[in-house]
Amino acid sequence: MKLSISAPRGHQIKAAVTITGSKSESNRLLLLQALYPGITIENLSNADDVRVMQKGLQVKQGEVDIHHAGTAMRFLTAYFATLEGADIVLTGSSRMKERPIAILVDALRRLGADIDYLGNEGYPPLGLRGRALELNQISLPANVSSQYISALLLVAPSLKEGLILDLEGQITSVPYIRMTLQLLEELGIRNEFTGQRIRVYPKAKVDPKLVVVESDWSSASYFYSILALSEEGSELLLSSYKANSLQGDSVLQNIYADFGVETSFEGHSIRLTKVGKAQINHLDCDLTEAPDLAQTIAVSCFGLGISCTLTGLHTLKIKETDRLLALEKELTKLGGKITTTNSTLQLEPSDEIVSGVAIDTYNDHRMAMAFAPLGLHTPITINDAGVVSKSYPYFWKDLKTISFDIREVS
Incomplete structure (x- = not known):
């Protein structure tokens, strides 16, 4: 057109x-809602990226195509890697296959995730087999995309021991990280952000709650x-x-x-x-x-x-x-x-x-x-x-x- x-x-x-x-708030809350079904969301974004995220979160086996949605690619990578029993091929548009994701994949692998590259090394598409991750501490370069950090923080409360994340270098897009942590806080999920270290504590259940985006x-x-x-x-x-x-x-x-x-x-x-x-x-x-x-x-x-x-x-x-x-x-x-x-x-x-x-x-x-x-x-x-x-x-x-x-x- x-x-x-x-x-x-x-x-x-x-x-x-x-x-x-907000697309950013909506996609974060949708992932948290998948982990904690008692959450109700109002004023959800009507963006394509959010619709793709909603659709992807409903799948547990097979292929998920997120097209151009970079946020969905990062967030769903962390989600499926930690979702026990999931067996997913996560793919996207030709441009998405040129967008790097190695920093996030490497971090998840060090925590124990089972992830394969199905095309070029370091880029989507990905093969993910979800499992419970036992380790709870990881370091991550912080000067690329804050979405890698947020992806880990969003799944962190569902991990057995939560997560301690040490950030290396200058931190990019701090407000987006603080947005993620504040949304966790609103749901009663304890977290700390001090210097270059972020800690998110585990949370088995979240009380029913309405969140307005x-x-x-x-x-x-x-x-x-x-x-x-x-x-x-x-x-x-x-x-x-x-x-x-x-x-x-x-x-x-x-x-x-x-x-x-x-x-x-x-x-x-x-x-x-x-x-x-x-x-x-x-x-x-x-x-x-x-x-x-x-x-x-x-x-x-x-x-x-x-x-x-x-x-x-x-x-x-x-x-x-x-x-x-x-x-x-x-x-x-x-x-x-x-x-x-x-x-x-x-x-x-x-x-x-x-x-x-x-x-x-x-x-x-x-x-x-x-x-x-x-x-x-x-x-x-x-x-x-x-x-x-x-x-x-x-x-x-x-x-x-x-x-x-x-x-x-x-």
Whole structure:
């Protein structure tokens, strides 16, 4: 599906949008619900990744295909490795078979797991035969993906002795680790995070409990970008959010304040208001703890004509695509002057945006959604626009409610 995206110039946006639950929280809670059936979940994400996770958790024998869902690949690897009696082939898309998983597999094997590589060494697909793991202490490189760490922490309370996890090197995406531990805490599962060591204590049963998933801050980022590029006085009401969020991407509130977007909490909603022009000419931002915001922020800066230096982006090379390379290619098409390394992005200020450009999405939902706000400044085309269903199936529908003109083109 190819979509043409545009919006009226000089138009003040006034609208309300409901965003479904966080994909990150939803997938963590689904795994915990599989371990502890007394848990009830509300406001679950409707993303493809979450549907894949739900479907996979229902299987005990045979093949589980998670397609492009990286979180499901990491979490289900740990789940099936520790699920006694499971005999699973865990596979995914061609891109998934290029995404490394050796760090997690090595850790599980050292704990006693029975896992084979069925293709290239270090990559999916995997053969998993679930068993009770007797060992309870492991070390893990902490500077690659926090999902490896969270995968181990989520199954840890089901292990006979729990788990002691020693992290080596700089820890990446700490808020995602703290999210995992806080969800365990909410279920009465004791844990400790001190220095480079995390300990999760065993828990045989969890009392029945209702958990309400907060809406996704990553999805909110695209509306922050829209407000940043919109006319002064524009407002958006987004629900459902809370001030004490577990999600690291809630740092959006602070970053976009520099772009003239004010955030205020009203009950379970946030009101975004465009109060003025950007307060800065250059943005320096370390996104080590919120790397999923990189595409949105880079496009916002480009649309505002300001420069930026984004660091802490080393995990973006192993996402749905190489996000740094993809950003460089697509912003260059639009007239951007951008340079990237393995962990940084440098964007120079731009005076104009090349019109009539078709943005390639590289099977990456965030590429489609991050570039869409530029339709406020110039008509653009988004190729393979249906990829947004991975995390936000109603994205294009919601953009229509805030006056974007979205048309399918051949």
